[in-house]
Amino acid sequence: MVDKFKQILADLISQKGKVNLFAILKMDEYTDKWTVIVSAPWINATTKNEVFALMRDLMIRQFTPEEMATIARLGIFPNDEHIVQELLKYKEGAVISEDEKVNGNIVHNAHILTSNSPPLQV
Numbered sequence: 001m002v003d004k005f006k007q008i009l010a011d012l013i014s015q016k017g018k019v020n021l022f023a024i025l026k027m028d029e030y031t032d033k034w035t036v037i038v039s040a041p042w043i044n045a046t047t048k049n050e051v052f053a054l055m056r057d058l059m060i061r062q063f064t065p066e067e068m069a070t071i072a073r074l075g076i077f078p079n080d081e082h083i084v085q086e087l088l089k090y091k092e093g094a095v096i097s098e099d100e101k102v103n104g105n106i107v108h109n110a111h112i113l114t115s116n117s118p119p120l121q122v
Helices: 002-016 048-062 082-087
Strands: 021-027 034-039 071-077 100-102 105-115
Touching: 002 021, 002 048, 002 105, 021 082, 034 048, 034 082, 048 071, 071 082, 082 100, 082 105
Parallel strands: 034 071
Antiparallel strands: 021 034, 021 105, 100 105
């Protein structure tokens, strides 16, 4: 599934531009289901629903119905969201394979597919 998520990330970048964070995590009570977290400079209150629909469509095209059933949540966040800031501390390509607390959540497994901190606003 990680390779398919990488393809979704590539498709997302080609359609929308830079992505600051794309992470897939198995966390909290969803030990066998993925949570997908996406953050980009072009995500805001106005574009959030559009991006959610785009991600949903990309996933439906990439995954079988059985694979889709392993995805519990899809989080589309602006860069200043606290969980995004916590996950940006991990480098691109990082893998969490043991229980680790992130933003008050227990992450059981995670793959950070891209992690690019946005420039500081001054």
